[in-house]
Amino acid sequence: MTPQPAESVQKRYYQHSNKHLVAVDCIIFGFQNDVLKILLLKRKVAPLKGQWSLIGSFVNTGEHLDNAAKRILKESTGLQNVFMEQLHCFGKSDRDPGDRVISIAYTALMRLEESDESKVEAFGAKWVELKKKPDLVIDHNEMMALALKQLQRKARLYPIGFELLPKKFTLPQLLKLYQAIYQQKIDDRNFRKKILSFGILKKLEEKDKSESKKGAFYYSFDKKKYEKMIKNEGRFFLTLVK
Amino acid sequence: MTPQPAESVQKRYYQHSNKHLVAVDCIIFGFQNDVLKILLLKRKVAPLKGQWSLIGSFVNTGEHLDNAAKRILKESTGLQNVFMEQLHCFGKSDRDPGDRVISIAYTALMRLEESDESKVEAFGAKWVELKKKPDLVIDHNEMMALALKQLQRKARLYPIGFELLPKKFTLPQLLKLYQAIYQQKIDDRNFRKKILSFGILKKLEEKDKSESKKGAFYYSFDKKKYEKMIKNEGRFFLTLVK
DNA sequence: TCAAAAGTGTTCAAGTTACACCCATGT
């Protein structure tokens, strides 16, 4: 019933234990034009075929979980080199009406460019504004909610802009990112002061004139200082949000 | 090869997907006599039989993951009514030399009384001082390290004493708990000030005279205020530790 | 010249840190 090809020279113990279907679901956040988006897909298999869902599929025999996540994301959307982190394992016995499936949720943050929109659409996937999220199958709404909560917590402790913004970005953009994550207004003077005080931003000569006549200076992250800060956890602490 | 008893009226989809062994491992912290302890067991099955290990076993068909954790803890140690939380899913394909096993780690905090020591020993389990932790099998050292890190993070954001201390406790005890978790000295004057400022402790009439001649007042948590504080995440923030 | 977004400083309140001595009591 369950094919078990000889995958290695590993000996087999535990022969009498039960086996389970194990899946991975990916929650991918992207930031573009001042809005937070998430990557969704219309489900291609029964049951619940055609309904909105996260990117997900089954883990293969002998496949490292992290690699399964990468493979599944690539197969479903074409996206590669996305750094995913494990979020949580969803293990209720009746969560999936198709069968008993244990699912491990992964999250990632991406900087989104125009071209990314059409690329994933070729796979039937779509970047949807967080605020316009449709209802999702199974417990995917719950997964999304947890992922957003984790993103908010993370944004308070780490300067996450690195992952969601292009290499060059302006302070108004960074502020909008934080406001999008917290769905809340943040005082711009205090925000600038705080963010700059961490000393991880480099001001560039160039200005972005696409948003205003005056133009806003571009900044970039100082990768070395950024990584040093990440190491001593908790040095970064954004108090401007509740 | 893998028995699949009809567990419900659920239809079966996904018939061609691979199945996996799924286990749960439990990291249980206990606090007693001013030291942090963890619950360990000498492994009873091959491979690695007889070596130190966390409490763990396999998830059954159709079993809710959280329930599996409870069952496994009870079967292996007799402990019941322990509130466990999921920590992380460990999914490297070669982590267990016995076979490919995906393991979900759970953690819990317990107040430890003298009687608990002998109870678990009847099952062959043992409360071991954190500082004297032996080398553990497979990736259980890694699980432990992650659990401790999470405990430290949690202790900074929540008044966790509730779970690790007896109902009545003294401030010196609470201080020692925090020092044990962070393996670091904390200024007692500042600690008292900060902890009391949260307004979740009730001072009792009674004193504990077992530790000193003067005696230290007992306190208890005010459960209502405690739960209110938990709700607005981040109200509690212990800045005294690095 | 004006509209639209970028950029800038100060004051007040709150919280954090560092630090040393007296208290109560059992033996």
Add this chain to the structure above:
DNA sequence: ACATGGGTGTAACTTGAACACTTTTGA
């Protein structure tokens, strides 16, 4: 009377919160 652990207060400093106006420039 003394040894042991319990308990307390303050001053200097750092950080956070609230808040309004000037600058630049393309149209």
